[in-house]
Every structure is written in C-alpha cells, then in structure tokens.
Amino acid sequence: MAARTGRSPRRTESLSRERIVEAAVELLDSVGEGGLTFRALTERLATGPGAIYWHVANKGELLGAATEGVVAEAVAVKPGSADAPREEIRAVAFGLFDAIAEHPWLATQLSAQLSRSPLGMVTPRIFESIGRQVRALGVPEDGWFAATSALMHYILGAAGQHAANAAIGRDLGPGVDRGSYLDSVSTAWAQLDPDEYSFTRAVAGRLREHDDREQFLAGVDFILTGITSRGATATG
Amino acid sequence: MAARTGRSPRRTESLSRERIVEAAVELLDSVGEGGLTFRALTERLATGPGAIYWHVANKGELLGAATEGVVAEAVAVKPGSADAPREEIRAVAFGLFDAIAEHPWLATQLSAQLSRSPLGMVTPRIFESIGRQVRALGVPEDGWFAATSALMHYILGAAGQHAANAAIGRDLGPGVDRGSYLDSVSTAWAQLDPDEYSFTRAVAGRLREHDDREQFLAGVDFILTGITSRGATATG
DNA sequence: ACCTGAACACCGTTCAAGT
DNA sequence: ACCTGAACACCGTTCAAGT
Numbered sequence: 001m002a003a004r005t006g007r008s009p010r011r012t013e014s015l016s017r018e019r020i021v022e023a024a025v026e027l028l029d030s031v032g033e034g035g036l037t038f039r040a041l042t043e044r045l046a047t048g049p050g051a052i053y054w055h056v057a058n059k060g061e062l063l064g065a066a067t068e069g070v071v072a073e074a075v076a077v078k079p080g081s082a083d084a085p086r087e088e089i090r091a092v093a094f095g096l097f098d099a100i101a102e103h104p105w106l107a108t109q110l111s112a113q114l115s116r117s118p119l120g121m122v123t124p125r126i127f128e129s130i131g132r133q134v135r136a137l138g139v140p141e142d143g144w145f146a147a148t149s150a151l152m153h154y155i156l157g158a159a160g161q162h163a164a165n166a167a168i169g170r171d172l173g174p175g176v177d178r179g180s181y182l183d184s185v186s187t188a189w190a191q192l193d194p195d196e197y198s199f200t201r202a203v204a205g206r207l208r209e210h211d212d213r214e215q216f217l218a219g220v221d222f223i224l225t226g227i228t229s230r231g232a233t234a235t236g
Numbered sequence: 237m238a239a240r241t242g243r244s245p246r247r248t249e250s251l252s253r254e255r256i257v258e259a260a261v262e263l264l265d266s267v268g269e270g271g272l273t274f275r276a277l278t279e280r281l282a283t284g285p286g287a288i289y290w291h292v293a294n295k296g297e298l299l300g301a302a303t304e305g306v307v308a309e310a311v312a313v314k315p316g317s318a319d320a321p322r323e324e325i326r327a328v329a330f331g332l333f334d335a336i337a338e339h340p341w342l343a344t345q346l347s348a349q350l351s352r353s354p355l356g357m358v359t360p361r362i363f364e365s366i367g368r369q370v371r372a373l374g375v376p377e378d379g380w381f382a383a384t385s386a387l388m389h390y391i392l393g394a395a396g397q398h399a400a401n402a403a404i405g406r407d408l409g410p411g412v413d414r415g416s417y418l419d420s421v422s423t424a425w426a427q428l429d430p431d432e433y434s435f436t437r438a439v440a441g442r443l444r445e446h447d448d449r450e451q452f453l454a455g456v457d458f459i460l461t462g463i464t465s466r467g468a469t470a471t472g
Numbered sequence: 473a474c475c476t477g478a479a480c481a482c483c484g485t486t487c488a489a490g491t
Numbered sequence: 492a493c494c495t496g497a498a499c500a501c502c503g504t505t506c507a508a509g510t
Contacts, residue, residue: 015494038484048495049485055493059484111343111396124428124436131435144435145442150394150455157393158386160347192360199367199380200360206381219386225465226458251475274503284476285504291474295503 015047017055021065025103028066033105036063067109068122074099075129085136086224092129093155093220097213100163107160126152139227147227151220158219162212182208251283253291257301264302264341272299303345304358310335311365321372322460328365329391329456333449336399343396362388375463383463387456394455398448418444 023044027036038049038059045052056062074095083091100106110122131148139147189197189204259280263272274285274295281288292298310331319327336342346358367384375383425433425440 037482039482042496048497050487050496051494053485107347108344111347111400124425124433128433128436131439135435141438145439145446146451146454147458148435148439149451150390150458153394153397153455154386154390154459157396158389160393161389164347189360197360197364199371199384200364202371202377203367203381203384210381215382215385218382219389219459222383222386222462223390223455223458225462226460229461229465273501275501284478286477286506287475289504 015045015051015055017065020045020052020055021062021069024062024066025070028105029103033108063109063112064122067106068125070099070103070106071096071110071122072125075126085133088133088136089130089151089224090217090220092126092133093151093159093217094213096126096155097159097162097216100159104163107163110156110160126156130155134227137224137228143227147223150223150227154219154223158216162216165212251281251287251291253301256281256288256291257298257305260298260302261306261339265339269341269344299345299348300358303342306335306339306342307332307346307358308361311362321369324369324372325366325387325460326453326456328362328369329387329395329453330449332362332391333395333398333452336395340399343399346392346396362392366391370463373460373464379463383459386459386463390455390459394452398452401448 020041023041024036027040027044031040036059038052041052042049056065075092078091100110127148130151131144134144134147134151186204186208189200189207192201194201256277259277260272263276263280267276272295274288277288278285292301311328314327336346363384366387367380370380370383370387422440422444425436425443428437430437
C-alpha cells in the first residue's frame, strides 16, 4: 500500500525548467497570483532559490512561460474537428474563456504578456488560430487584420472580465453562493441615483438572470455579424 | 523673484485623502506601476507611512481611488455635445482609449478593479455612459444588457491592449522610434513557421501600416453593426 | 484627530561556496 | 553543469508615542 504522501520532501527527478514552470502553474491555480513566491516554489520543489534562478532568469520569465504553456493548450485545434469557421471561432473563444476561468491569473498575465512581448509566441498563437477562421469565413483580404484583431481583443478582454467576476463569486466564503452574490450587485445597481444612472438601474434585473457564457458568446456573434456584413471592411 | 522649487520639502497644506490620491496618480504616470511605493509616496508628500495609512486603508484602496478618479474624468459627458448615439459611443470609446494611453497603468487596474468590486463605482459609470447611447440607438430593451456589455468589454479590453503596445514603443529608448519597432515585429511575424503561422505571416505587412486608433474604432463599429442588425438581439 | 518614524515580516534576487 | 543557502535591498503594514 505504501501510500504516497501528497508532498513528499524527497526529490527524485532532477530540477528542470519544465518542472519549475509546472510547479508555478500549480501554485498559481491553487493559491492565486499572490501565492506564487520563490519561497513557496523552493519549498514545493525541495530546493533553494539559486537552483530556480539557474533555470529561469527571473519571476517575469517564469510567469511568461506559465502563461504561454496554458495558452498553447487552450487554443490548440482539436485534431478531428473541421467545423464551419463560425463554429471554430466560437470554439477558440470558449477555449480561452474556459482556460481563463480555470486559471484566473491568466487574465492579468495575458494583458501583461501581450504588452511585454508581441515578439513572444503568445500573441501570434492566438492571432493565428482566430485569423485562419476569419480567412475561411470569406472576409476580403484587406479586412483580415482588423477583423482578427477585433475578435482577439474582445475575446481576451471579455473573457478576462468574466473570469474576474467569477473569481469574486468563488471567494465569497461558504455562506454566499453565486446567485445571492449577483442578487446583491443587482440590488445595489437598482438603488443607484435615478438621474445619474437611469440606464444601469433599468437593466439591473438582467444582471441577476444573465448567463456568463451566453453573454460572452453574444459579443463574439456581434463582431462576427459586423465582420461579415457588407461594407464592413471599408476603412474610415 | 523667489522661484518656487519643483518639489519643496515644506508642506503647507495638510494631508488629505485627495492629495494622497493625486500624488499616487502623478507617481503612476511618471514612474509606472512599479514606482508607486509607500516610500516614494511619503517622500513626495513629506510625511511618514503612518500618516498615509490614516487616510487610506491600504495600497489596494489607493489604486482603486486613483483608477476611479481618472475614469470618472474620462467618461464624463462633454456638456455641449448632443451627437448621434453612434458618435457618442465612439466618443466614450475614445475617451477611455485616450485615458488608458495617457495613464498606461489604468489598463491593469481596470481589469483588477472591475473584478474586485462591481459594487464599486467604476463599472456602473462606464456601463451607464455606453448604455444610454445603446438605448438611444433604438436597440430593443431585451438586448440592452448584452449590447452594452459587449461594447464595454471590447472597449476596455482593446484599449488596454493597444495602450500596452504603445507603452512598449515608448520605452524602447531614444534610438528606436515607433516605426522601426513595428517594423521589427512585422519582420518577426513574417519569419514565423509557414505551416503553423500561415495567416499571421500573410498579414504581417498590415502591422506596419496600421493605425491604432483607426483599428480600435473598427472594432467598435463591428459591434455597433452587429448590435443594430436585424435579429441580433435574439438569444442563443 | 492627525501625524511621526522605528520596527516587523516578507519579498525577489545575488553570489560565494560546494558537488 | 548544476545546486545550496545565507545575505541584501526593498516592499507593505503596524503601532506605540507624540501633538
């Protein structure tokens, strides 16, 4: 039976960049962005900080590698599928949506990462998987760049914000479920100043009913409609 | 002439939450997100950390207040204007776009802030200014929430990513201008693997030519088209 | 009520020394 | 080539003490 303890201190495999990044992802997932420290990492890997710095330049690079790994997995095309382009774009969008929901730290990291290095591989990877479907959609070539950029920006932005909202709902403690959390926000919106917030008050009820994924998809579809509608590719 | 030195150590006005937030914004603008430390803040305000903690609970609250102040200014409706709703939405979008371009730290903070407190005033403020125009656009009531959310998500997401890109261009050092930076990214994209990145390679040239604001606006217009096209408000 | 400033726990990173 | 672990500079935050 010799049950393995969850976190045995002995380290059999030697350290590697791969193992370090893996541990970083686990740490990010389990304790959040603030929980990824070199102290926690050295403990988990049963080593010292110097050993980590031998494989990784600094914390930023480590976060970059963690982000790239998770994103690569998320946007990977499922081998069998050859859906219509619209469906493929929805699939890529949901792939990222779910990845961010599963790894909430991705949201922050993606915006940080896209900024730090468009020369890195994260942006091209996402851009490519969306762009291929835009092309397949029959968008004229001079509209490819604008269409793909708009989709990518929306998907990353919206997925990040939905994930952030979901994270609150999760961290409320055992007594509060998602429904009652949305209720409280909805109620707060309904009590805003009637002059300054007439619109927000009017839709406060929708907040309670809305489905995150459905709403995320609605945005993707707005853009798809805009992209494929006649004349949409004209500039200016 | 008794010229006032830029940063005299004597502090005439007494400390206040307002002055602290103001100094935080200045610090964020001038030295970036990493530059906002309580050390730097105490020096600038000629005081001790305890004094700041008397007015502000912690660093998170300080960042929240800085964000809210700048956003409020950005989305404020210009009194004279009564443009068509489409133009108003473009104006709100550009207001946020420019605010983020001017205060790059806003991008990170907005996603952090929207997440931490939809009960706060940042989200409703943006939501309201966009939503009023959506209503004026004649979108049927059951589509208001989805349309406004999609626009808000796109605007915040895309503006943040454009600003991040712009920030790189800015930080390249005196020798490198924006044009040659885009050239280098464009060249890197053109050299990606032809099988894995056929689309990205094909549009690499567009990267060099593209105008950030124009492209940002194109995305807004895609969504506006999607929102106002027949049947767009039908759910799932 | 408002401010001072030393002190605390913790962080990322370095580096001489080991194998 | 790869790892150890003490040490360094810096961070956010606290709190007894002053006015």
